[in-house]
Each structure stands twice: as C-alpha cells, then as structure tokens.
Amino acid sequence: MKQRRWVAILLLIPILSVLLAFFVFPVSILARFSFYIARPGGEMIPAWVLQNYIRFLFDWFHLGVLWNTIVLGLWVTAVCLVFGYPLAYSLARTQSRRIRGIGITVLLIPLMTSVVVRSYGWMILLASSGPINKLLLGLGIVDRPLQLLFKPQGVVIALAEVLLPFMVLSVMPVIQGIDPHLEEASQSLGAGPIKTFRRIVLPLSLPGVAAGSILVFVLTISAFATPRLVGGTTTQVMSIFIYDQALSLFNWPFGGAVSILLLLVVLLLTWLQGRVLEERGMGGAA
Amino acid sequence: MSHVILQNVRKTFGRTLAVDNFNLKVEQGEFVALLGPSGCGKTTTLRIVAGFERPDAGEVVIQGKVATDRPPYKRDVGIVFQSYALFPHMTVLENVAYGLRMRKVPRPEIVERVRSVLQLVHLEGLDDRYPRQLSGGQQQRVAVARAVVIRPSVLLFDEPLSNLDARLRQEMRRELRQLQRSLRIATIFVTHDQEEALSMADRVVVMNAGRIEQIGTPEGIYQTPASAFVAAFIGECNFLHGEITAVEDSSAVFAAQAGPAFRLPVRPDFRPGTYGTVAIRPENLAILSGDESVPPGFNVVTGTVQTVTYLGPVTQYHVALDRGYSLLIYEQGGFARQGRRISEGDRVRVAWPPEAGAFQGDTERGIGA
Numbered sequence: 115m116k117q118r119r120w121v122a123i124l125l126l127i128p129i130l131s132v133l134l135a136f137f138v139f140p141v142s143i144l145a146r147f148s149f150y151i152a153r154p155g156g157e158m159i160p161a162w163v164l165q166n167y168i169r170f171l172f173d174w175f176h177l178g179v180l181w182n183t184i185v186l187g188l189w190v191t192a193v194c195l196v197f198g199y200p201l202a203y204s205l206a207r208t209q210s211r212r213i214r215g216i217g218i219t220v221l222l223i224p225l226m227t228s229v230v231v232r233s234y235g236w237m238i239l240l241a242s243s244g245p246i247n248k249l250l251l252g253l254g255i256v257d258r259p260l261q262l263l264f265k266p267q268g269v270v271i272a273l274a275e276v277l278l279p280f281m282v283l284s285v286m287p288v289i290q291g292i293d294p295h296l297e298e299a300s301q302s303l304g305a306g307p308i309k310t311f312r313r314i315v316l317p318l319s320l321p322g323v324a325a326g327s328i329l330v331f332v333l334t335i336s337a338f339a340t341p342r343l344v345g346g347t348t349t350q351v352m353s354i355f356i357y358d359q360a361l362s363l364f365n366w367p368f369g370g371a372v373s374i375l376l377l378l379v380v381l382l383l384t385w386l387q388g389r390v391l392e393e394r395g396m397g398g399a400a
Numbered sequence: 401m402s403h404v405i406l407q408n409v410r411k412t413f414g415r416t417l418a419v420d421n422f423n424l425k426v427e428q429g430e431f432v433a434l435l436g437p438s439g440c441g442k443t444t445t446l447r448i449v450a451g452f453e454r455p456d457a458g459e460v461v462i463q464g465k466v467a468t469d470r471p472p473y474k475r476d477v478g479i480v481f482q483s484y485a486l487f488p489h490m491t492v493l494e495n496v497a498y499g500l501r502m503r504k505v506p507r508p509e510i511v512e513r514v515r516s517v518l519q520l521v522h523l524e525g526l527d528d529r530y531p532r533q534l535s536g537g538q539q540q541r542v543a544v545a546r547a548v549v550i551r552p553s554v555l556l557f558d559e560p561l562s563n564l565d566a567r568l569r570q571e572m573r574r575e576l577r578q579l580q581r582s583l584r585i586a587t588i589f590v591t592h593d594q595e596e597a598l599s600m601a602d603r604v605v606v607m608n609a610g611r612i613e614q615i616g617t618p619e620g621i622y623q624t625p626a627s628a629f630v631a632a633f634i635g636e637c638n639f640l641h642g643e644i645t646a647v648e649d650s651s652a653v654f655a656a657q658a659g660p661a662f663r664l665p666v667r668p669d670f671r672p673g674t675y676g677t678v679a680i681r682p683e684n685l686a687i688l689s690g691d692e693s694v695p696p697g698f699n700v701v702t703g704t705v706q707t708v709t710y711l712g713p714v715t716q717y718h719v720a721l722d723r724g725y726s727l728l729i730y731e732q733g734g735f736a737r738q739g740r741r742i743s744e745g746d747r748v749r750v751a752w753p754p755e756a757g758a759f760q761g762d763t764e765r766g767i768g769a
Contacts (some may be wrong), residue, residue, distance in 0.1 A: 295485035298452055301472040302479045303499035303550060310473075313498075317489050 148370035156364030166371035182189035193274040198281035233343040236272040265344030281326040288322030409458035429584035433601035441610040486531040499550035522703030631679040662699035684756035
C-alpha cells in the first residue's frame with residue numbers, strides 16, 4: 115500500500131514541477147503585485163494595501179466589465195450546450211466507429227487553425243457585406259444587414275464555434291458510459307423518448323455537462339484574441355481590460371488585482387461544480 | 401387465444417440474418433425459454449417482442465392486438481436485462497416506482513404496490529439504498545420487482561442469471577419460477593444455459609442460426625431431440641453414423657459405419673439403406689461388468705474402459721468399443737452401485753434399450769428417402 119502511494123507521488127512530480135514553475139510561481143508574483151501601490155508611469159511601490167481591489171469592486175464601470183464577461187461566458191456556454199449535446203449524444207450512440215471517427219475529426223479541425231486566422235475568418239463572414247448577411251438578405255429573412263461584427267453577438271458565434279469541441283468531448287464519453295439498456299428499460303416501463311431523456315439520460319450525463327460547461331465558460335472569460343478582433347471596442351471584457359492595464363497603462367498592481375479576481379471567479383465555479391455533483395451522489399466513488 | 405404471437409418474424413442486420421421464419425405462441429401464464437448458442441437470434445427475438453427492434457417481416461401480436469409497429473413504451477412489457485439496467489441515480493424505491501409513476505398511478509397506490517412487490521422478491525428494508533450499494537443478487541431482485549410491479553402483459557428476461565455465482569443462480573431459478581407461477585404472467589426467458597431452460601420453462605424453444613430447431617416440453621426436447629443439433633446442444637450425446645440395414649415388424653436394425661449393429665424402434669419412414677445418425681444419451685447406456693445379466697431386449701456391445709471420472713452423484717465412463725467408436729456413459733451413484741468397481745482397462749459390456757436410440761435421416765445423402 116505504502117509503496118504504491120510513493121509510486122503515485124513519483125509519477126506526479128514532473129507535472130507538479132511544471133505547474134509550480136510556470137503557473138503557481140508567476141501567479142504568486144502577480145498576486146503580490148496586486149497589493150502594491152501603483153504610481154502613474156508604471157512605477158510600483160511595495161506595500162500591503164487593498165486599494166486596487168477596492169477600486170475595481172466599488173466602481174460601476176469596472177463591475178460592468180466583470181458582468182459583460184460573465185454574460186458572454188454564459189451565452190457561449192449555452193450555445194455550445196444547445197449545439198454540442200445532441201452532437202455528443204449521437205456520436206456516443208452511433209453503432210459505426212467510422213462515423214464517430216469522422217465526426218470527431220471534423221469537430222477538431224477548428225482547433226488546428228491559429229486563433230488569429232480563425233478570428234479574421236469570422237470577421238469576413240460576419241461583416242455587413244459578408245456572406246452571412248448576403249445570404250440572409252437574399253433569402254429575404256432580413257431587410258437590412260445585421261450588425262454582427264464588433265458586437266457581442268459576433269463574439270458569441272465565433273467563440274462558440276471554436277469551443278464546441280470542448281463541450282462535445284466532455285459530454286460524449288459520459289454518455290458512452292451510460293448503459294443503453296437503461297434507456298430501453300425506461301421505455302419498457304412506459305416512458306417515451308422525451309421522458310426517458312429527462313429522467314434518465316440527462317441526469318446521468320450531468321457530470322459531463324458540468325465539466326464541459328465549466329471548461330467552455332472558463333475558456334470564454336479568459337479568451338483574448340477573439341473578443342478583441344471580432345468584438346472590436348464595443349465588447350469590453352476582463353481579459354482585454356487586464357491587457358490594457360498591464361501593457362498599455364503599465365499599471366501592474368491594478369491589472370494584477372483584476373487577474374486575481376478573475377481567477378477567483380474561476381476557482382469558485384469549479385468548486386461549485388464539485389459540490390453540485392457531490393450532492394447529487396455522482397461524485398464517482400462508489 | 402394465445403397471449404403473445406410471433407408470426408413469420410424475420411429480421412436482418414445488414415447482410416446477416418438474425419431471425420428467420422419465427423413462429424411462436426405463448427399462452428397466458430406460460431413460461432417459455434428461448435435456448436441457443438450465442439448469436440442464434442434469441443435475444444433479437446426478445447427485443448422484437450419488447451419493441452426495441454422492428455422485424456423486417458412478420459407480425460407481433462400481444463393480447464390479441466397487433467403490436468408490430470407499437471413503440472416499446474406503449475407495449476406494456478416488463479423486461480429484465482442481463483446487466484439489470486437499474487437506474488444508478490435512483491434508490492431501490494424510485495427504481496421500482498418508476499413504471500408506476502410513468503403510468504400516473506396515484507401516489508398512495510404506488511407506495512402500496514411497491515411495498516408488496518418488494519416483499520414478494522424478499523427485499524424489505526432496502527428502499528433507500530442505491531443500486532451500487534446492493535449485491536448482485538439484490539440488484540437482480542430489484543430488476544425483477546421493477547419489471548413485475550407494472551403488471552405487464554408479457555414478462556421478458558434476457559439472460560438474467562448469467563452474472564450471478566453458481567449457488568445464487570440455482571436459488572434464483574427456483575424463486576423466479578415460483579414468482580412467475582404465482583403471478584401467472586406470460587414469460588419469455590432467453591438463455592444459453594440448457595439447465596436453466598430445462599429446469600424453469602414449461603416449453604423450450606431451441607434456436608440455431610436464426611431458426612427454430614425444436615419447440616417442446618423440457619422432457620420432449622431432451623428425450624426426443626428433433627435434430628442432431630438439439631441432441632448435441634442439450635446435454636451430452638453419443639452419435640453413431642450409419643445405415644438402416646433391416647426393417648422388421650417391431651424393430652429395425654441399424655449398422656454404424658465401421659461400428660456395431662443394433663436395434664432401433666421402427667418408424668414408418670424407415671427403409672433399408674437409409675443413411676442417418678443415431679443419438680443415444682449417456683445416461684441411457686448401462687455399463688455391465690463380469691457376469692451381470694443383460695435385461696431382455698437390450699442391445700449389447702463389448703468394449704474396454706478408457707477413462708473413469710468420478711463426479712459424486714454420477715460417474716462418467718468412456719468405453720472404446722471393439723468395433724470402432726467410443727461411447728460416453730453416465731452411471732448413477734448411490735447405494736446400488738457401492739461395492740462394484742470398474743477401472744480403466746476393464747473389459748465391459750454396454751447395454752441399452754432400443755427406445756434409447758433416436759434416429760435422424762441424413763438428408764444430404766438422401767438414399768432411399
């Protein structure tokens with residue numbers, strides 16, 4: 115028993131040291147900076163003050179940025195769920211391994227392109243005179259071009275497209291792990307397909323839904339290039355705000371404080387997800 | 401009128417024929433076992449009755465109504481799967497109540513019916529447990545309770561006992577049989593275990609390669625197998641290939657190829673020169689040593705004992721006949737046989753009554769047919 119524990123620790127050493135060196139250490143420095151006093155021109159005075167946090171949390175404009183970010187995260191997560199869940203279900207339940215293979219490959223293709231190239235692609239597609247608006251106008255669905263580019267709607271579309279695979283690949287294995295006989299048992303007991311989905315498949319796939327949602331949400335609120343390029347200046351989100359503070363205004367203490375707040379939001383969500391799943395008795399341990 | 405009728409049912413998956421020309425009637429309260437090797441189409445047949453598979457041709461009739469196109473949730477069938485398929489996120493109580501809730505049965509009645517069915521399967525006091533907190537046998541009982549609580553018109557079992565250990569399996573056989581008798585629900589039970597089929601069912605349907613080989617009572621299937629497949633699949637059997645050499649009033653003479661000649665009960669279709677196979681069950685052969693007398697009318701051949709395997713209630717012998725062939729013989733243990741010892745290498749006689757041999761004509765050769 116004791117020996118196995120040592121083996122486990124040994125196996126964890128490489129990843130733990132990487133995490134320590136390239137994540138915990140820099141974030142600690144940032145956390146320390148967030149308590150410094152900032153002076154105009156990028157000067158920092160070492161101190162232990164909360165003024166950077168207070169400046170963010172007691173200001174409606176700053177809170178608005180946080181709010182925008184969370185709303186964007188929720189929208190992208192919702193869109194990914196609506197499109198991703200049915201896809202994950204059909205890929206999990208298909209009898210043909212070939213179809214599953216092709217499906218996953220197609221799903222992963224967007225991830226093989228650079229984020230900047232992809233964002234420029236969406237800028238072309240979403241433009242007022244772009245293909246999407248031309249199609250909508252041609253079909254008579256709208257009579258004026260939709261303003262999608264440099265709007266939050268465009269950011270949601272562009273981010274949902276690239277983050278969809280994270281949702282599908284989180285949900286699919288969980289559904290694959292649900293015995294198909296459960297659905298048949300439910301049907302034989304008188305539940306139609308919709309009731310069977312609501313009472314059996316959905317509750318049992320919640321761990322995957324939660325994992326995928328957290329992943330998509332976190333990746334959305336920390337995304338930088340897509341909101342900046344597709345959203346333009348109208349969509350102020352945390353990542354852009356932090357970038358501007360640190361690299362345009364050289365205000366590292368304030369940028370650091372906002373970063374730590376963003377990190378806390380993410381940690382809180384991850385913790386909540388764990389709690390919700392535990393309460394539903396699906397912590398995994400039997 | 402029959403309770404469940406399958407009429408000329410046929411089902412293919414791609415190019416493989418899973419079930420073909422399947423005809424079966426199950427009466428009210430009857431227990432029918434579908435028996436066959438894996439891939440013989442027995443599970444597909446069950447799934448067609450449940451409504452999970454749609455047959456390519458043929459009809460399924462349940463309680464006098466054509467159900468072929470009815471989805472499973474409108475068929476009123478109870479099914480118990482090999483994996484039990486209990487809902488892992490629901491307690492025992494919620495699992496069993498599921499079907500009643502779907503049927504919008506009033507709450508007090510649900511509580512009462514769930515209680516009484518859990519009592520029926522000896523599962524009191526475990527209401528709030530989750531399936532993963534139960535043993536295999538308990539999970540099995542929950543699955544049965546969940547299927548019967550809705551009072552289905554047909555009860556379907558898909559190899560429900562194969563995940564249990566041997567002792568528990570024996571116990572559950574008896575229990576399921578009793579339960580089925582007391583509820584009088586028409587039951588179709590899929591299994592590859594011949595002992596299970598013979599011990600539980602009123603009638604056994606032996607399947608092979610998507611087709612029915614034989615339908616009959618357990619005794620009928622075992623004693624008079626309709627084909628070499630049935631004889632070989634159910635129990636052990638000695639096969640002797642040869643031809644009928646003489647047909648007389650009361651018996652016929654069969655000569656095994658490069659083997660002994662012996663008598664068979666005569667059948668109207670017997671003609672001298674008909675080729676075929678005779679199947680003889682090992683327990684119908686008597687092994688005689690020394691001066692033991694042969695009962696009148698029995699066939700007798702001589703041979704040498706090759707192996708003796710003592711199994712407790714029975715002893716197995718392999719006897720190499722002087723004229724080709726090796727016969728498998730089961731001998732009942734017990735007091736009658738005590739004090740008598742047959743060892744490997746002994747010279748013995750093997751005897752059996754003519755009725756113990758079942759002849760099947762060799763249609764491939766078809767000589768004299």
